[in-house]
Amino acid sequence: MGVDLGGTKILTAVADRQGNVLSKVKVPTGAELGRQHVIDEVVRSVEVALNEAGLSVDKVAAVGVGAPGPLDPVTGLVFLAPNLGWRKVPLGEILGGRLSLPVFVDNDANLAALGECVYGSGQGAENLVYITVSTGVGGGLILGGQIYHGFSGGAGEIGHLTLAEDGPLCNCGNYGCLEALASGTAIANRAAALVAAGRGLGILAEAGGDKHRVSARAVAAAAAKGDTEAVLIMRDAGRYLGMAVAGILNLLNPSVVVFGGGVAQSGAILWEAMLEATRRCALGPAWQGVSIVRAALGEEAGVRGALALAVSRQTEQA
Amino acid sequence: MGVDLGGTKILTAVADRQGNVLSKVKVPTGAELGRQHVIDEVVRSVEVALNEAGLSVDKVAAVGVGAPGPLDPVTGLVFLAPNLGWRKVPLGEILGGRLSLPVFVDNDANLAALGECVYGSGQGAENLVYITVSTGVGGGLILGGQIYHGFSGGAGEIGHLTLAEDGPLCNCGNYGCLEALASGTAIANRAAALVAAGRGLGILAEAGGDKHRVSARAVAAAAAKGDTEAVLIMRDAGRYLGMAVAGILNLLNPSVVVFGGGVAQSGAILWEAMLEATRRCALGPAWQGVSIVRAALGEEAGVRGALALAVSRQTEQA
Numbered sequence: 001m002g003v004d005l006g007g008t009k010i011l012t013a014v015a016d017r018q019g020n021v022l023s024k025v026k027v028p029t030g031a032e033l034g035r036q037h038v039i040d041e042v043v044r045s046v047e048v049a050l051n052e053a054g055l056s057v058d059k060v061a062a063v064g065v066g067a068p069g070p071l072d073p074v075t076g077l078v079f080l081a082p083n084l085g086w087r088k089v090p091l092g093e094i095l096g097g098r099l100s101l102p103v104f105v106d107n108d109a110n111l112a113a114l115g116e117c118v119y120g121s122g123q124g125a126e127n128l129v130y131i132t133v134s135t136g137v138g139g140g141l142i143l144g145g146q147i148y149h150g151f152s153g154g155a156g157e158i159g160h161l162t163l164a165e166d167g168p169l170c171n172c173g174n175y176g177c178l179e180a181l182a183s184g185t186a187i188a189n190r191a192a193a194l195v196a197a198g199r200g201l202g203i204l205a206e207a208g209g210d211k212h213r214v215s216a217r218a219v220a221a222a223a224a225k226g227d228t229e230a231v232l233i234m235r236d237a238g239r240y241l242g243m244a245v246a247g248i249l250n251l252l253n254p255s256v257v258v259f260g261g262g263v264a265q266s267g268a269i270l271w272e273a274m275l276e277a278t279r280r281c282a283l284g285p286a287w288q289g290v291s292i293v294r295a296a297l298g299e300e301a302g303v304r305g306a307l308a309l310a311v312s313r314q315t316e317q318a
Numbered sequence: 319m320g321v322d323l324g325g326t327k328i329l330t331a332v333a334d335r336q337g338n339v340l341s342k343v344k345v346p347t348g349a350e351l352g353r354q355h356v357i358d359e360v361v362r363s364v365e366v367a368l369n370e371a372g373l374s375v376d377k378v379a380a381v382g383v384g385a386p387g388p389l390d391p392v393t394g395l396v397f398l399a400p401n402l403g404w405r406k407v408p409l410g411e412i413l414g415g416r417l418s419l420p421v422f423v424d425n426d427a428n429l430a431a432l433g434e435c436v437y438g439s440g441q442g443a444e445n446l447v448y449i450t451v452s453t454g455v456g457g458g459l460i461l462g463g464q465i466y467h468g469f470s471g472g473a474g475e476i477g478h479l480t481l482a483e484d485g486p487l488c489n490c491g492n493y494g495c496l497e498a499l500a501s502g503t504a505i506a507n508r509a510a511a512l513v514a515a516g517r518g519l520g521i522l523a524e525a526g527g528d529k530h531r532v533s534a535r536a537v538a539a540a541a542a543k544g545d546t547e548a549v550l551i552m553r554d555a556g557r558y559l560g561m562a563v564a565g566i567l568n569l570l571n572p573s574v575v576v577f578g579g580g581v582a583q584s585g586a587i588l589w590e591a592m593l594e595a596t597r598r599c600a601l602g603p604a605w606q607g608v609s610i611v612r613a614a615l616g617e618e619a620g621v622r623g624a625l626a627l628a629v630s631r632q633t634e635q636a
Binding site: 070126127141143144148149150151152153154155156157158160161162163164165172174243246247248250251252253254255280281282283285286289290 | 388444445459461462466467468469470471472473474475476478479480481482483490492561564565566568569570571572573598599600601603604607608
């Protein structure tokens with residue numbers, strides 16, 4: 001079984017050992033109702049999904065769980081998950097006890113990477129880098145066919161590669177991080193500043209004329225219609241994404257880079273600018289060997305990765 | 319046995335399975351005398367080293383060989399080694415035939431990384447990044463206790479991380495690569511430009527007043543004496559090195575970063591600027607967990623890595 005525990009929803013799935021999904025359940029997380037409620041909802045969604053698949057709990061080999069934020073994949077301790085309001089929650093232990101099953105926990109971005117690698121657009125890749133661009137920029141690394149965690153579980157922080165020393169302030173306190181230059185929030189902030197200065201009229205129109213609704217989506221829509229200011233913003237974001245991808249290619253030489261998240265799906269202007277900058281900044285051999293593709297699994301990447309985790313960890317232990 | 323085949327010298331060593339070096343031999347490469355000569359010199363140095371250790375060839379389990387430039391570590395094919403004048407040389411096959419021994423070939427920077435990881439300043443690290451800063455900037459990655467090659471053997475090209483879009487032109491054709499900002503060549507070029515403009519007198523003095531002898535070493539010497547222009551050049555190089563290290567920490571979260579090469583040993587000014595920029599640009603957890611240290615093995619890093627390769631690959635096959 002796989003569970004993707006997100007800030008707004010819980011996705012749970014049952015699959016056979018070949019990864020064929022037998023049932024799926026989606027429920028709201030209800031993080032505002034507290035930790036006990038969230039745990040109860042996970043347990044209940046597991047029961048419902050099993051019921052829908054017509055299986056009893058003793059048929060389940062293992063449960064993979066994706067959770068947001070930094071965590072210890074060995075013990076399943078979630079260090080910090082701001083969008084759940086959690087700090088130091090022993091999620092693996094709690095769920096293991098409640099479900100009486102082997103539970104393996106990993107970071108949601110890592111599991112999305114694994115999901116795309118095993119079931120999605122990077123099938124069969126030994127070395128894959130997953131980059132998700134939405135309100136923030138995150139990532140996960142599959143190296144040698146396995147999730148790469150690094151020394152203390154902090155690997156894959158692609159959003160905090162510094163790309164412009166004199167760039168905008170990032171949430172992390174540094175300046176010019178990829179996240180501060182190319183996330184949905186960064187795109188929206190830049191457009192909002194234009195609008196506040198009385199410019200960006202094409203973007204404002206896409207936001208229904210309401211300056212409080214200026215979003216990355218509005219910028220992408222205006223860019224798609226050829227609005228010059230919007231095109232420039234999308235191209236800049238794409239160029240910074242490409243610089244980061246090139247750095248990753250030069251360092252890790254993966255065979256596949258997968259882009260997930262809403263911003264990465266926002267159209268050809270950003271995508272082409274990303275590819276152009278990647279080609280320019282990457283060394284020839286690293287560029288020639290790589291496929292750069294959009295994610296195939298959408299919102300299911302995490303839960304499919306959780307399934308893949310359950311299968312692989314269970315196989316290891318068997 | 320281990321062989322480090324460099325552009326100017328061949329270092330060969332015999333060790334027992336615990337890595338205790340029993341004999342060492344150093345001979346000039348003589349690359350200008352052609353490929354046959356170089357191969358002959360490698361074979362001869364192996365014989366001399368065995369002789370010095372008082373061992374016959376049938377006591378040798380395997381030979382690890384480090385070679386410059388991109389190569390295929392599986393077949394031992396050297397794609398391109400400009401400082402040997404080689405293109406597509408099947409080094410592993412040739413040496414295997416000549417020595418009648420299992421021969422394992424890898425890139426010199428990868429083997430220096432492995433050497434420092436197994437016998438040097440990163441002993442016992444599971445995840446280690448080795449950065450060498452001399453005329454160029456190169457690197458090697460040890461991930462999960464093994465050399466990480468990437469998809470097509472191109473991993474670890476740390477020198478070509480883009481750090482300043484509008485920076486100086488790099489040998490690779492891109493602008494603002496780490497190598498173009500912080501290598502010995504980059505430091506010397508910046509100083510030479512100052513001198514050509516009639517400035518940089520403190521640096522020129524360290525070059526014996528000869529503008530053709532302005533080098534990174536001269537800049538480091540002037541900086542150590544407090545020369546303001548030289549200090550600025552060394553600080554800038556250190557800052558760019560730190561930005562690159564921070565990116566590596568955020569992406570790979572290694573436990574150890576090892577700096578080798580002459581420039582990395584060039585004094586406190588560059589080193590402190592590197593550490594300061596790393597701390598500033600790295601995320602807290604990645605920074606807190608890491609040791610950033612100077613290489614311990616000097617010119618022996620490569621041959622020690624070649625020994626470690628022979629031991630580990632032989633053990634795998636046994």
